[in-house]
Amino acid sequence: MTIKSPNEALIRAELGHRTSETLMTQHRHLRALEKRMGLVMAGLGPAGAVTHSANQTISASTRSTVALDTQRYLTDVQHDTGTNNGRLTIVTPGRYLCTFTGEIDVGTAANPVRIYIMLNGSGELCRETSGLDPNDTVVMVSVSDMNTDDYFTVEVDNGMTSSRNVVKNADFSPELRAFRIGDRLRV
Numbered sequence: 001m002t003i004k005s006p007n008e009a010l011i012r013a014e015l016g017h018r019t020s021e022t023l024m025t026q027h028r029h030l031r032a033l034e035k036r037m038g039l040v041m042a043g044l045g046p047a048g049a050v051t052h053s054a055n056q057t058i059s060a061s062t063r064s065t066v067a068l069d070t071q072r073y074l075t076d077v078q079h080d081t082g083t084n085n086g087r088l089t090i091v092t093p094g095r096y097l098c099t100f101t102g103e104i105d106v107g108t109a110a111n112p113v114r115i116y117i118m119l120n121g122s123g124e125l126c127r128e129t130s131g132l133d134p135n136d137t138v139v140m141v142s143v144s145d146m147n148t149d150d151y152f153t154v155e156v157d158n159g160m161t162s163s164r165n166v167v168k169n170a171d172f173s174p175e176l177r178a179f180r181i182g183d184r185l186r187v
Contacts, residue, residue: 045075045076045092045180046075046076046077046090046091046092046094046096046178046179046180047073047074047075047076047077047177047178047179047180048071048073048074048075048077048078048079048088048177048178049071049072049073049175049176049177050068050070050071050072050074050079050085050088050175050176050177051068051070051072051173051174051175051176052066052067052068052069052070052166052168052174053069053070053168054168055105055165055166055167055168056165056166056168056174057163057164057165058113058156058158058163058164058165058166059158059163060158060160060161060162060163061158061159061160061161062157062158063155063156063157063158064155064156064158065086065121065153065154065155066086066102066153066154066155066156066166066174066176067085067086068085068086068087068088068154068174068176069081069085072175076091076092076180077089077090077091077178078090078091086153086154087151087152087153088151088152088153088176088177088178089149089150089151090146090147090148090149090150090151090178091148092148092180093146093147093148093184094145094146094180094181094182094183094184095143095144095145095146095180095181095182095183095184095185096143096144096145096146096152096178096179096180096181097141097142097143097178097179097181098117098125098141098142098143098144098152098176098177098178099139099140099141099142099175099176099177099178100115100117100138100139100140100154100174100175100176100177101137101138101139101140101172101173101174101175102115102137102138102154102166102167102172102173102174102175103136103137103138103166103167103169103172103173103174104130104136104137104138104156104164104165104166104167105164105165105166105167112129112130113129113130113156113157113158113159113160113164114127114128114129114130114156114157114159115127115128115129115130115138115140115154115155115156115157116128116154116155116156116157117140117142117152117153117154118152118153118154118155119144119146119150119151119152120150120151121151121153125142125144125152126140126141126142128140137173140154143181145184145185146184152176152178153176154174154176
């Protein structure tokens with residue numbers, strides 16, 4: 001798991017290196033972390049969570065943005081289910097916690113793909129390699145200073161010779177979330 005965050009110790013303490021646990025367990029730990037950091041939906045302010053309604057095929061030798069056509073909740077964060085539906089766009093500037101959970105069907109073991117949380121389509125915030133198991137799961141966390149109209153996306157880079165799927169699971173996959181956790185740091 002790749003974590004870039006000033007709260008890295010807290011996040012690692014909560015999520016740890018839980019390689020033997022299921023993604024559902026990791027997802028529950030992530031939700032607990034979000035609550036402990038004060039990221040509760042009611043009264044939170046800017047926050048959003050989006051998911052996808054079906055499996056998404058990532059063609060061989062391509063890098064694709066994960067489609068996110070279903071809104072779980074949006075509070076002062078923008079998402080368009082039609083145009084650029086892979087984006088979660090910031091309205092209120094500040095420091096944001098961005099998380100992604102997903103299951104990647106890589107077919108056979110040792111056929112890894114890379115998953116990225118991206119800023120504005122070009123800045124890599126964090127990266128995870130998936131593919132150590134036939135149906136691998138990822139939990140990714142990043143904390144970033146964001147301006148109005150900045151956006152998060154998730155990209156999957158499939159360098160293999162056959163297609164792979166981002167698997168739809170109603171409970172957790174794929175899901176991209178962003179929560180405003182404070183003001184931008186002054187430099």
